[in-house]
Amino acid sequence: AQTVTQSQPEMSVQEAETVTLSCTYDTSENNYYLFWYKQPPSRQMILVIRQEAYKQQNATENRFSVNFQKAAKSFSLKISDSQLGDTAMYFCAFMKPPSNTGKLIFGQGTTLQVKP
Amino acid sequence: NAGVTQTPKFRILKIGQSMTLQCAQDMNHNYMYWYRQDPGMGLKLIYYSVGAGITDKGEVPNGYNVSRSTTEDFPLRLELAAPSQTSVYFCASSPGTIGHEQYFGPGTRLTVT
Numbered sequence: 001a002q003t004v005t006q007s008q009p010e011m012s013v014q015e016a017e018t019v020t021l022s023c024t025y026d027t028s029e030n031n032y033y034l035f036w037y038k039q040p041p042s043r044q045m046i047l048v049i050r051q052e053a054y055k056q057q058n059a060t061e062n063r064f065s066v067n068f069q070k071a072a073k074s075f076s077l078k079i080s081d082s083q084l085g086d087t088a089m090y091f092c093a094f095m096k097p098p099s100n101t102g103k104l105i106f107g108q109g110t111t112l113q114v115k116p
Numbered sequence: 117n118a119g120v121t122q123t124p125k126f127r128i129l130k131i132g133q134s135m136t137l138q139c140a141q142d143m144n145h146n147y148m149y150w151y152r153q154d155p156g157m158g159l160k161l162i163y164y165s166v167g168a169g170i171t172d173k174g175e176v177p178n179g180y181n182v183s184r185s186t187t188e189d190f191p192l193r194l195e196l197a198a199p200s201q202t203s204v205y206f207c208a209s210s211p212g213t214i215g216h217e218q219y220f221g222p223g224t225r226l227t228v229t
Contacts, residue, residue, distance in 0.1 A: 102216060
């Protein structure tokens with residue numbers, strides 16, 4: 001069974017600085033998808049970034065980028081130029097295709113606080 | 117376009133009571149999901165549906181039931197509420213399964229006392 005582990009329960013960063021959130025996963029599959037979701041205090045889950053395992057290039061979305069190390073089964077999220085609005089809980093999630101269900105397996109989450 | 121909506125936002129139940137959490141989406145998505153999030157934890161899948169009339173169990177289905185009579189609606193039924201069901205419940209929908217984003221509702225905070 002697939003598992004997702006986020007080993008940092010809480011992190012903090014000063015505004016405008018860079019922070020990296022860690023995620024490791026366990027799977028025997030070769031083809032899959034990985035996601036980072038953000039959950040601000042409003043509780044609304046928002047997709048931050050997505051990575052396809054068969055793509056070697058790391059995904060980027062503006063200030064957010066990932067470091068995908070397939071052999072090490074590692075999928076970290078880097079937030080550059082941190083902003084106060086980045087304060088949230090961040091979840092790493094795994095999706096195994098070619099499943100016809102689209103089920104997500106979530107990590108435990110990392111609470112990030114951005115300090116002014 | 118409201119996306120995924122959930123009602124109610126908050127609810128307090130007594131042990132043994134039953135209730136239905138409502139979820140609706142207006143994006144014509146075939147795939148819908150129910151998750152629960154316990155304090156400080158990630159989301160765990162309760163039930164999911166790949167289309168109207170088709171549902172299946174997720175990771176933590178005990179104590180819950182679902183139905184999917186239409187594409188838009190995916191209600192979650194709690195029978196005989198227990199304190200262990202105190203959680204925040206999220207409904208989500210997706211247009212597909214191959215790497216597609218799931219769109220989440222705002223959640224329902226349920227307390228069972």
